[in-house]
Amino acid sequence: MVPEQPDLRSDRPSAVELLEIVAETLRDVVVPATAPAAQHQARVAANLCRILARELAADELAEPELASSLVDADDEAASAAFTHVKALVRAKLAINKPGYDAHDAAAEADVIA
Amino acid sequence: MSSRNSDLLTAERLGAVLTKQLGADVQVHDLAPVTAGARRINVLFDATIDGTEQGFCITQQPNTGEAFARSIPAEVQWLRNAHRAGMRVAEVVAASDDSSILGGPFLISRKIHGETIPKKVIELCAATPGLGTKVAHEIGASMALLHATSIDDVPEEEDIEPPTGTAVEAALEWADTELADLLQRSPAFELVQRWLIRNQPSAVPLCPIHGDVRNGNIIVNADGLGAILDWETAHIGEPFEDVAWLAQRMWRARNDQLEIGGFANRSDLRAGYESAGGEWDEDRFHWWKVFRTLWWGVGLARQGRQHLDGTFRSIIMAASGRRVAELEWDALCLIEGR
Numbered sequence: 001m002v003p004e005q006p007d008l009r010s011d012r013p014s015a016v017e018l019l020e021i022v023a024e025t026l027r028d029v030v031v032p033a034t035a036p037a038a039q040h041q042a043r044v045a046a047n048l049c050r051i052l053a054r055e056l057a058a059d060e061l062a063e064p065e066l067a068s069s070l071v072d073a074d075d076e077a078a079s080a081a082f083t084h085v086k087a088l089v090r091a092k093l094a095i096n097k098p099g100y101d102a103h104d105a106a107a108e109a110d111v112i113a
Numbered sequence: 114m115s116s117r118n119s120d121l122l123t124a125e126r127l128g129a130v131l132t133k134q135l136g137a138d139v140q141v142h143d144l145a146p147v148t149a150g151a152r153r154i155n156v157l158f159d160a161t162i163d164g165t166e167q168g169f170c171i172t173q174q175p176n177t178g179e180a181f182a183r184s185i186p187a188e189v190q191w192l193r194n195a196h197r198a199g200m201r202v203a204e205v206v207a208a209s210d211d212s213s214i215l216g217g218p219f220l221i222s223r224k225i226h227g228e229t230i231p232k233k234v235i236e237l238c239a240a241t242p243g244l245g246t247k248v249a250h251e252i253g254a255s256m257a258l259l260h261a262t263s264i265d266d267v268p269e270e271e272d273i274e275p276p277t278g279t280a281v282e283a284a285l286e287w288a289d290t291e292l293a294d295l296l297q298r299s300p301a302f303e304l305v306q307r308w309l310i311r312n313q314p315s316a317v318p319l320c321p322i323h324g325d326v327r328n329g330n331i332i333v334n335a336d337g338l339g340a341i342l343d344w345e346t347a348h349i350g351e352p353f354e355d356v357a358w359l360a361q362r363m364w365r366a367r368n369d370q371l372e373i374g375g376f377a378n379r380s381d382l383r384a385g386y387e388s389a390g391g392e393w394d395e396d397r398f399h400w401w402k403v404f405r406t407l408w409w410g411v412g413l414a415r416q417g418r419q420h421l422d423g424t425f426r427s428i429i430m431a432a433s434g435r436r437v438a439e440l441e442w443d444a445l446c447l448i449e450g451r
Contacts, residue, residue, distance in 0.1 A: 044432045051435060070303035071292075071310070078307060085300045086445055092438035100439055103362070103369045105449035111372045112379060 016053045023049035054095045061091045121216030122173065127158060130214060131221070134207040137163045153345075154217075157224055168224030170203065173217045183270070183345050185210045185218035190268040191344040192222075194321070198262045199389075200255040203340045227334030229342070231366040231375070234333045238376035241335060249377030251338035252326060252359065253385025260320045260352045261390060267321050267349055279316040280351035284404050285309060291411045296418050301441035305407045308448040314397040322355035323347050328364040328374030353394070356386065357401035361409065362443050403447045410440030 007014075013021065026046035034042050064084035067073060073081060093100045124141040131139040140161045147155045147170075154173040159166055174185065183191075189208045196202050203222035210218040228234045238245035264275065276283035288306050292299065324346035332339035360372050360379065368375030373382050383393050417434020419425040 041428050044428050048428070048432055048435070066300050069298075070300055071307045073307065078304060081300065082304060082445075082449070085304060086449075089301050089438055089441045089445060093442060096435045096438050101442055103446075105446040107369065108362075108443075108446045111370055 016056050019049045019053040051096055058095055064088060122156065126215055127171065130207055131160060135162065169221055170224050171219055171221045173215065173219040175217050185220055187268040187270050188344050189220055191347045194262060194266050195259055198258045200258050201251060201338050201340050225332045225339040227332040227339040229332055231328040231364060234328055235366055235368050235375045237333060244337065245376035246381045247337045248333050249373050249381035250385035252331065253382040254389040255341055256326060256355055257386045257389035257391030259323060262321050264319055264321055264349050273348060275319060275349035280319060280354055281313050281316065288407060295414055299441060301445055302407055302410060305403060305444045305448060309404055312400060314400050317351055319349050319351060321347065322350040324350065324355065325358065326355060327359055328376065352391065353397045353401040357398050358405050360402050361405060403444060406440055406444040406447060410437050410444065413437045413440060
C-alpha cells in the first residue's frame with residue numbers, strides 16, 4: 001500500500017507495511033515453530049496486526065449523531081437510528097472482520113425459513 | 114496451567130483411583146490431553162480392567178485457588194440427573210473435590226468416540242447423509258427431557274441463585290445493568306435492548322437448563338449424538354434460553370446456511386424437542402436467540418475490559434473486544450424489520 005503523497009517525516013516501510021510483515025512473520029515463521037499451547041495466541045497476534053493495518057489504512061468515518069440512549073427512542077427515531085447504527089457496525093467489521101456482513105438480515109431470514 | 118497439576122495426574126495415580134472405585138485391578142495407560150491451555154484440563158486415557166480395555170476421560174479443575182462457577186460435586190449431580198432423565202451424557206464413574214488425590218478436583222467419565230471440534234462435526238455431518246438431521250433431533254429430544262425434570266433436583270450451590278421473577282425479567286434486568294457498565298456505549302445493543310423490551314414473550318415456568326449446548330460442546334460420531342458435554346454453566350432458566358443458544362451464528366463455523374451449528378435446520382431440532390414432549394414456540398425461540406446474541410456480545414466486551422483493567426490480561430481477551438462488532442451485526446440482523 002503506497003501512500004499517494006510520500007510522508008517525508010517517516011521512512012518506508014510504512015506503519016501499515018510493517019504490520020503486514022509482522023503478521024506474515026507470526027503466521028509463517030513463529031506459529032509453526034511454537035509450542036501448541038502458544039500457537040493460538042501467536043495466531044491471534046497475527047490477526048490483530050492485520051486488524052491494525054486495516055484500521056490505519058481505512059478512511060475516517062464521520063461519527064453519526066445519535067440520541068444519548070436509543071433504548072427509549074420512539075419508532076421513528078429508532079428506525080432512523082437503525083440505518084446509521086448499521087453503517088457504523090459495518091465500518092467496524094470492515095476493519096475487525098472483513099466479509100462478515102456478507103451474511104445479512106435477508107440471508108439469515110432465508111436460513112431460518 | 115496444566116503443568117501445575119501434571120505431577121499428580123499420572124497413570125499410576127489414576128489406576129489407583131479406578132482400582133478403588135471399581136473394585137477391580139486397573140492399569141491405566143496412554144494418557145492424551147485434549148485441551149491444552151484451557152481453564153479446565155481434559156485428558157483421555159485407556160485402562161486395562163481385569164484384562165479388558167476400556168476408555169475414559171478425566172476432567173480436572175486446576176488447583177490454582179481460582180473460583181470456578183461450578184464445583185465438581187455439583188457438576189456430577191447435574192450429570193447424574195441428566196443421565197437419569199434419559200439425556201445423552203457421559204457416564205460418571207468416579208469424582209472427588211479432594212485436590213490431594215490428583216492435583217485438583219476431578220471427575221472421570223467413560224470415553225465416548227466422535228468429533229468435538231465444530232468444523233469436524235460439520236464435515237462429518239456433511240459427509241454422512243442424514244447425520245446432521247439425526248444429531249439435531251437427538252439434541253432436541255435430550256434438551257426436552259432435561260427441561261421436564263424438576264428444579265427441586267438441581268444441586269444447591271452458594272453462588273448460584275435461581276432468578277426471582279421470570280427468566281425474561283432476569284434477562285432484561287441483566288441487559289440493563291450490563292449495558293450501563295460497558296467501557297463505551299453500544300448503540301447497536303441499545304437498539305437490541307429496546308427490541309427485547311418491546312417484544313417480551315409471556316412467562317413460562319422455570320426449569321433446569323444446560324446453558325451451553327452448542328456445536329463445540331457435543332460429541333458426534335457416525336451413529337449420531339454421542340453426548341452433550343460441559344455442565345459448568347447449567348442453571349435454572351427457561352427452555353428457549355437453552356434451545357436458542359444452538360442457533361447462534363458463531364457456532365456454525367462459517368457454514369451459515371444451516372442454522373443449527375452449521376449442520377442442521379431448526380425444523381430438525383424442533384422435531385426432536387417435540388418428540389420428547391417439549392412444547393415449541395417460534396416467537397419465544399426468536400426472542401431468546403436475540404437475547405443470547407446480545408448476551409455473548411456483552412460477554413466479549415467484558416473480556417476486553419478484563420484485559421484493560423488487569424483482571425485477566427491476555428491477548429485473547431484483548432482480541433475479544435474487537436469481536437463485539439460481529440455480535441452487534443448478528444443481533445441487528447435478527448431484529449431488522451421485526
